[in-house]
Amino acid sequence: MMKGYEIISALSNHLSENDIIVSSNGNISREAYNLLPKPQVYLRGSMGLPIPVGLGLALANPNKRITVITGDGNFLMGLGSATTAAFYKPKNLKILILDNLKYYTTGGQKTVSSVIDYVKFLESLCIEYKCSKRASQDEIEQDLSEFINSEVFSVLHLTIKEGKKDLMNIPDQPEEITEKMILRLTKLA
Amino acid sequence: MIDPSEFITFLEKKFQYICGVPCSYFKEFLAHLASHGTETQLKHVYATREDEAIGIASGVAFSGKKALVYMQNSGIGNIGDALTSLAQLYKLPMLILISYRGLEPDNDFPEHSIMGEVNEPVLKAFKVPYWNLSEDRWTIEMKAAIQKMTETSSPVVLLVKKGVLCQ
Numbered sequence: 001m002m003k004g005y006e007i008i009s010a011l012s013n014h015l016s017e018n019d020i021i022v023s024s025n026g027n028i029s030r031e032a033y034n035l036l037p038k039p040q041v042y043l044r045g046s047m048g049l050p051i052p053v054g055l056g057l058a059l060a061n062p063n064k065r066i067t068v069i070t071g072d073g074n075f076l077m078g079l080g081s082a083t084t085a086a087f088y089k090p091k092n093l094k095i096l097i098l099d100n101l102k103y104y105t106t107g108g109q110k111t112v113s114s115v116i117d118y119v120k121f122l123e124s125l126c127i128e129y130k131c132s133k134r135a136s137q138d139e140i141e142q143d144l145s146e147f148i149n150s151e152v153f154s155v156l157h158l159t160i161k162e163g164k165k166d167l168m169n170i171p172d173q174p175e176e177i178t179e180k181m182i183l184r185l186t187k188l189a
Numbered sequence: 190m191i192d193p194s195e196f197i198t199f200l201e202k203k204f205q206y207i208c209g210v211p212c213s214y215f216k217e218f219l220a221h222l223a224s225h226g227t228e229t230q231l232k233h234v235y236a237t238r239e240d241e242a243i244g245i246a247s248g249v250a251f252s253g254k255k256a257l258v259y260m261q262n263s264g265i266g267n268i269g270d271a272l273t274s275l276a277q278l279y280k281l282p283m284l285i286l287i288s289y290r291g292l293e294p295d296n297d298f299p300e301h302s303i304m305g306e307v308n309e310p311v312l313k314a315f316k317v318p319y320w321n322l323s324e325d326r327w328t329i330e331m332k333a334a335i336q337k338m339t340e341t342s343s344p345v346v347l348l349v350k351k352g353v354l355c356q
């Protein structure tokens with residue numbers, strides 16, 4: 001099984017100028033900052049809100065592809081937003097759930113994620129592209145490619161192994177994160 | 190009551206999105222928005238929670254566009270972290286309409302009484318500037334709120350009492 005930062009690293013091979021990433025708070029944002037092209041929307045707080053932020057971005061930028069990278073703790077805290085996103089189904093919105101079954105950032109306390117059968121859950125929301133599996137080195141490139149290139153609203157749930165790399169804290173002030181993103185999204189093509 | 194059609198015409202000049210969780214105090218305004226949805230420029234996004242609505246408005250603001258959020262004041266209890274660690278921290282402008290429940294017309298609704306008492310102190314504690322929206326001076330109040338929102342690039346609130354956006 002792969003670790004979260006290995007998957008985030010692998011994701012960078014699939015991104016272009018047209019991709020915007022929203023990362024959930026804690027380790028995932030730090031990994032997204034250090035391992036992916038910059039600038040992106042790195043959430044430092046607002047636990048539970050990466051999907052709504054991604055949904056707002058997806059609706060406001062139909063020509064950009066928005067990928068939300070969320071931990072299971074964040075996903076569960078804002079579980080209602082899975083339904084909101086599925087209701088609107090923007091085809092330029094992708095949700096990647098990195099599920100270590102833990103609040104890893106705060107010390108590895110258990111979440112209740114293990115009770116969810118993600119295939120059934122995502123099926124019940126009529127999500128056209130959905131996949132739930134253990135993240136494996138052999139299949140990750142294929143999995144990420146299918147997920148991110150699908151022409152529909154898509155969700156990829158990966159069970160991962162906990163573990164982190166020593167990475168620097170995000171140096172940008174939150175308002176700089178905003179300024180850089182607005183510049184990226186409003187500059188003339 | 191403010192004429193819903195005039196109100197929406199005013200809003201759609203400044204905002205591209207509207208998102209929130211309803212309160213009966215917004216009944217006529219939201220009914221008008223629903224029945225004239227195709228004519229207006231304002232795109233309506235339904236939210237499951239008030240903090241989700243702030244999150245969606247934040248995504249819109251990260252794009253350099255603007256969203257309006259509406260909620261009952263009970264929703265203030267749900268948005269503390271969304272304001273302080275997202276919308277305020279990242280300097281994301283948005284206008285939040287909040288119904289002012291728990292005043293005299295709500296004497297028979299004890300569920301609103303405590304928030305009715307504390308909602309202004311709570312907004313002050315969160316350092317969110319707010320105005321009262323009134324039937325007579327609403328354009329002036331809206332303009333003042335929007336000017337502050339733009340100048341500070343941050344969320345601002347308009348409190349809406351009974352009868353202002355509902356009959």
Ligand SMILES: Cc1ncc(C[n+]2csc(CCOP(=O)(O)OP(=O)(O)O)c2C)c(N)n1
Binds near residue numbers: 027047072074105106
């Ligand atoms: C509202 C709120 N509650 C608690 C926290 C503390 N906190 C920060 S990160 C985190 C864990 C997030 O878990 P998950 O999304 O699964 O990501 P992981 O840490 O496992 O990578 C918690 C509980 C917080 N930031 N905000």
